Amino acid sequence: MAATKYTYTEQKDTRSGFGDGLLEVAKKNENVVGLCADLTGSLKMGDFQKEFPERFYQTGIAEANMMGLAAGMTIGGKIPYTGTFANFSTGRVYDQIRQSIAYSEKNVKICASHAGLTLGEDGATHQILEDIGMMRMLPNMTVINPCDYNQTKAATIAIADHHGPVYLRFGRPKVPIFTSADQPFEIGKAIKMIEGSDVTIFATGHLVWEAVEAEAILREKGISVELINIHTIKPIDAEAIIASAKKTGCVVTAEEHQKNGGLGDAVANVLAENLPTPQQYVAVDDQFGESGKPAELMTKYGLDAQHIVIAAEKAIERKK
Amino acid sequence: MASQANIQELEKVASQVRRDIVRMVHAVQSGHPGGSLGCTDFMVALYFHVLKHDKSFNPDGKNEDLFFLSNGHISPVWYSVLAHAGYFEVSELATFRKINSRLQGHPTPEEGLPGIRVASGSLGQGLSVALGAAQTKKLNKDNSLVFALLGDGELQEGQVWEAAMYAAHHNVDNIIATIDLNGQQIDGSTKQVMDLKDIKAKWQAFGWDVIESDGNNMDEIVKCLEHAKSLTGKGKPIVNLMKTEMGAGVDFMMGSHKWHGIAPSDEQLADALDQLEETIGDY
Structure with a gap:
């Protein structure tokens, strides 16, 4: 096989890009808050939680409430990042997102890990393959699916500066890092x-x-x-x-x-x-x-x- | 404390709001008069006596008390109260549920109506939103309060109990939630449809400070809300279990679930308006 035009020296999960990006953007922007429904480790939100305990909200296994909380937290200027698996970030809470976030034009960042088949062994209950469709049908919603660790990190940081609801989708497995660490991330720009x-x-x-x-x-x-x-x-x-x-x-x-x-x-x-x-x-x-x-x-x-x-x-x- | 004169003033406003509700619903032959009439005294007490709020309306609501209506179908009472409180012209009430109106069937901020911060209508979501806003107030070192109103039928939604559990766990003590206990829902009484059993025990078991009130007695509802405010800041969320009569103020609408979501005929409107004094002017 011919050589690929992009190469890599390291593989890393995109969810770690999210976790590292969240920590970085939280340092820069004091309005960033994080919510997680009992998946802090899986979402790589632990460093954020440790660094900013007063801005981290554990919601327990209650995703519907988490989406409502996030919508409410925007009132007064906070920028909530919610964290759970993609399945529980979308299908489980579609109506909460639709009414309290999208229709209400709330500045919530719905951050969804373990999307798609690459979640692997847990099987179809958790392998959501419909989330992009559900989210892109919602008026006011921005839908982002970055390709590697660096791009996920850049996207996580960039969405704080975009006012409006965002669905940010990433995954579990380690995959090649082949985009640059210092890339600018422009929403909507291929x-x-x-x-x-x-x-x-x-x-x-x-x-x-x-x-x-x-x-x-x-x-x-x-x-x-x-x-x-x-x-x-x-x-x-x-x-x-x-x-x-x-x-x-x-x-x-x-x-x-x-x-x-x-x-x-x-x-x-x-x-x-x-x-x-x-x-x-x-x-x-x-x-x-x-x-x-x-x-x-x-x-x-x-x-x-x-x-x-x-x-x-x-x-x-x-x-x- | 509210003086007797204050109470009489509030009752006057409530009478006008009730006239608005039946007229709005009659005009478009749709909407929800029953719950709106039942919650009129509470809403008037809240906006004209209890809330520290700014009618110039800042969506971020910093340093003012916030109110969230979870049972969004009782929008007529909210719209009328907001209009009389000065958020928008009273004449705009005539556009309720009509095309190109800011007064949507269920409340929304999308059309830019002052006073509304989040959409509601799909039930069970408002308490979560209110708790989020309450926690942001804490982060912002903002000592003002958050109020929410929920229907009793709405307590059948699971999300309400997710929120209830969360509030006590996180010691959200700057929220006062009120439950409109009118005992009715679309298909019949709450007892018949899905018995809520011992609501007080449920909220207590979830870790809330529970108070009870008669929501159709202005003097009592004012005192109750003032008492509720005195309970804030003590580590526990506060819930006000408020008994009301669906359709309160219009005799033929009272005591039945029938008037949850139907509009009066011309004759019924006339009958209703005969029972409700015009006090501060019809729209």
């Missing part, structure tokens, strides 16, 4: 990772690294790939999507989420209305996950680099 001309891969979250590997495989086959990291799924960077689709003529979307409602649909919305373009989805196809090792699950459910390669070849085929 990042062109690799310039190419035959096909565009729009990837988000853990699938960005898979796409980096897929690009190397496709390059060896003589295919020129443009890779764009869509860390912000809402508001989506329509301009970047249209410009790249215009150049390459076909696209692949790659995400650790259901095909329904996620990044793929967000990109399809943009292209259908502006520039109808052949598109292949790399996503979970209307199924629940199961127990297993993260890498095994990503292969079984069609979310790895090999599946991105197949999708890219299909997309190119459809151009003809």
Whole structure:
């Protein structure tokens, strides 16, 4: 295999990016407060809790109350970051988020770990694959799914300066750190990772690294790939999507989420209305996950680099 | 302390608010008159005597008392009280539930109506929000208080008890929650639908300081709220179990769940208005 255009020396979980980012932003901004529903260790909120005990609120296993508390804490200027698993951050509390946070335009940062299949062995009860869809349907909501430790840390810090509700999604497993430690994080701005001309891969979250590997495989086959990291799924960077689709003529979307409602649909919305373009989805196809090792699950459910390669070849085929 | 003259003034305002409620609901033939009428005395006492509040309205509410209405369907009483308290023109009450109005069926800050800080309507969420606001006040070293009103049927929502447990655990003692115990909900009496059993024992068991009151006696509700304020700052959250009569002030609306969410006819409106004195002017 040809060398990937991005390399790494260390692997780390994106949730640690959140935990470290939270500590850093809390040092800079005294209005940042944290809430956690009995998952402080899993969310990596322990350092924040230790450093700022008076700004940390343990809610117990009561996520609905946590969302309401967070909404109320914004009244008087606080910036609450809630922490629990992605499943309990969205599906369990959809109505609380909808009424008390999104409709009420409250400045709450919903920080969600263990999203998707890579949660692994705990199985489908915890492997939420519908969260991006639920959150991007809500008016006023911003939806962010960074790709590695550094980007998650940068996003965690950046969202404090954005006034309004944010859903920040990250995960459990250790994954390559391949973006820079000092990157600026601009909400809503897609990042062109690799310039190419035959096909565009729009990837988000853990699938960005898979796409980096897929690009190397496709390059060896003589295919020129443009890779764009869509860390912000809402508001989506329509301009970047249209410009790249215009150049390459076909696209692949790659995400650790259901095909329904996620990044793929967000990109399809943009292209259908502006520039109808052949598109292949790399996503979970209307199924629940199961127990297993993260890498095994990503292969079984069609979310790895090999599946991105197949999708890219299909997309190119459809151009003809 | 409220003088006898103060009480009479408050009762006058309450009569006007009750007229507004039945007129608003009649005008659009929708809305919730029963609970609104039942909570009128409490809401008037709160806004015209108890709350330290600023009608120029700052959404952040720093250094003023805050009020959260969890049972958002009784929006007519809140809107009327806010208007008479000076948050917006009384004439705007005529837009209630109509297209392009700031007075939505259930309250929301989204349309920019002064006095509203969070949306409510989907039940069970307001106590959590109020507790969050109360904790922010503590962080901000702001000694003002947070008030919340919940319906009794609403206590069937699990989130209320999550919030109740949280408040006592975290010693949130700058909150006064009031439960409107009218014993009615949409499908019938609370006893029939889902018996709340010993509510006082439940709140006590959750670690709250419990007081009880008659919510349709202005003198008593004022005294009760003043007493509740004296209990704040002692390490425990405070709940006021307030007995009211759904439909209070309009004889044919009282004593039944029937008037939870229906509007009076033209004849019924006339009958209701005959029972309610116009005191500080109809909108």
